[in-house]
Amino acid sequence: MRLSDRADVCVVGGGLLGTAAAYYAARDGLRVVLVEEHELATGSSGAAFGGVSTMIFSHADIVVPEPYVRISQAAMDLYAELAEEYDPPLDYDVIGQIDLWFDPAERPHVHERVEGLRALGVDVQLLDGDDLREVEPALSKEVYAGTWAPQDGMVTPPMAVWAQAEAARRHGADIRVGVRADRILTDGGRATGVLTSQGEISAGAVVVCGGAGTRALADTVGLNVPLTCARGQLFVSERIPPLLRTSLHNIKQTRSGTMVYGITRESFTRVLNATTETTAAGAVELTSHALRTLPALRNVQLMRCWAGVIVTPADGYPILGPAPGIDGLFVGVMNRGVAMGPAIGRILADLVQTGGCAFDISAYAPSRFAGGATVKKEMPDAYYVPAG
Numbered sequence: 018m019r020l021s022d023r024a025d026v027c028v029v030g031g032g033l034l035g036t037a038a039a040y041y042a043a044r045d046g047l048r049v050v051l052v053e054e055h056e057l058a059t060g061s062s063g064a065a066f067g068g069v070s071t072m073i074f075s076h077a078d079i080v081v082p083e084p085y086v087r088i089s090q091a092a093m094d095l096y097a098e099l100a101e102e103y104d105p106p107l108d109y110d111v112i113g114q115i116d117l118w119f120d121p122a123e124r125p126h127v128h129e130r131v132e133g134l135r136a137l138g139v140d141v142q143l144l145d146g147d148d149l150r151e152v153e154p155a156l157s158k159e160v161y162a163g164t165w166a167p168q169d170g171m172v173t174p175p176m177a178v179w180a181q182a183e184a185a186r187r188h189g190a191d192i193r194v195g196v197r198a199d200r201i202l203t204d205g206g207r208a209t210g211v212l213t214s215q216g217e218i219s220a221g222a223v224v225v226c227g228g229a230g231t232r233a234l235a236d237t238v239g240l241n242v243p244l245t246c247a248r249g250q251l252f253v254s255e256r257i258p259p260l261l262r263t264s265l266h267n268i269k270q271t272r273s274g275t276m277v278y279g280i281t282r283e284s285f286t287r288v289l290n291a292t293t294e295t296t297a298a299g300a301v302e303l304t305s306h307a308l309r310t311l312p313a314l315r316n317v318q319l320m321r322c323w324a325g326v327i328v329t330p331a332d333g334y335p336i337l338g339p340a341p342g343i344d345g346l347f348v349g350v351m352n353r354g355v356a357m358g359p360a361i362g363r364i365l366a367d368l369v370q371t372g373g374c375a376f377d378i379s380a381y382a383p384s385r386f387a388g389g390a391t392v393k394k395e396m397p398d399a400y401y402v403p404a405g
């Protein structure tokens with residue numbers, strides 16, 4: 018069947034970012050069509066751990082990138098607000114998060130990092146092992162120290178996608194699964210729609226949130242979106258009685274009682290691996306870390322494992338904003354889409370409507386990769402909060 022439609026905005030991608038953008042645009046009264054090649058939440062968003070945090074683990078710099086933190090803070094507020102509206106629920110819980118370590122050498126710049134975050138109003142404390150065990154009694158005696166961020170939370174990422182999509186539908190968005198965007202259509206330097214596997218959708222604006230698929234689609238209009246991909250594995254246990262009061266960086270207990278352990282370090286070291294197989298090495302790594310952290314897990318049965326692809330822009334920072342040289346085309350791709358998702362959706366919906374947004378996202382502009390550049394570009398000094 019060939020469809021030919023007219024929308025105010027066509028969103029590509031049914032993950033956390035695309036459904037958030039569709040939701041806000043539809044809530045603001047725009048006619049929205051979202052196309053998803055497979056099913057909703059089948060990309061990274063379906064595999065993610067679900068940490069909603071301001072702690073910015075993914076950038077091991079001493080200094081703290083301010084817009085990153087501001088957007089993450091806004092996302093937490095939006096999650097809290099939206100948890101009231103969404104049905105099905107998001108599974109969003111603000112129970113605080115601990116990032117812990119066993120040896121002081123594991124976090125050489127943690128003081129500077131904590132100071133930088135505190136300067137931005139993030140409630141985060143550096144605690145020694147005993148103080149951490151006051152907050153989280155299940156922690157092992159081996160834990161040396163950690164950071165404690167009581168405002169952090171967790172969400173079940175696929176549930177957040179389904180909730181956002183459902184809320185977007187309630188505001189009139191047309192969410193189409195099994196429809197692949199093959200090409201972005203342009204006319205006279207302006208995006209005019211998307212050619213899909215089921216025909217053409219003409220639209221006043223196009224928002225591409227295709228995760229790993231963003232690069233190929235952007236290529237159809239000569240837009241360079243350089244990405245790296247890495248595998249992250251996770252394990253989930255049987256349901257057990259309440260063990261954790263908080264969530265740990267990459268170990269959490271869900272509302273149903275299951276324990277989720279993630280994610281393998283291959284995802285941080287950027288050994289490029291875009292496969293989604295699970296491995297014995299991954300099981301050993303995650304279970305050893307979990308047992309060292311929480312000895313009570315010793316006899317808890319593992320139920321299932323999975324892996325997802327972590328998509329990271331070439332320089333580590335989000336690629337977010339208008340495409341250079343093509344009016345009405347916007348891109349959103351990053352590796353902390355759970356923590357930042359609702360705020361990114363809000364930003365994209367604002368960009369479509371007004372060309373601006375409430376945050377300084379100039380450092381994330383897709384134009385930094387124009388002309389094929391993929392090298393790491395230094396961010397402006399003003400972008401960082403000085404250490405200490």
Ligand SMILES: Cc1cc2nc3c(=O)[nH]c(=O)nc-3n(C[C@H](O)[C@H](O)[C@H](O)COP(=O)(O)OP(=O)(O)OC[C@H]3O[C@@H](n4cnc5c(N)ncnc54)[C@H](O)[C@@H]3O)c2cc1C
Pocket residue numbers: 029030031032033034035052053054055056057058059060061062063064065066067068069196197198199226227228229230231234248249250251279280324325326327328349350351352353354355356357
């Ligand atoms: C194992 C793992 C753990 C993670 N843990 C965390 C975490 O704790 N906290 C955090 O903040 N982030 C985490 N992340 C990262 C986070 O999951 C992603 O940043 C986020 O899900 C990205 O959402 P997205 O909507 O951009 O992409 P995706 O969820 O990948 O969605 C993109 C969608 O676009 C579709 N698509 C692609 N191309 C096309 C096309 N041409 N036409 C139609 N549809 C198309 C895909 O099918 C896909 O469904 C984790 C990721 C993984 C894999």
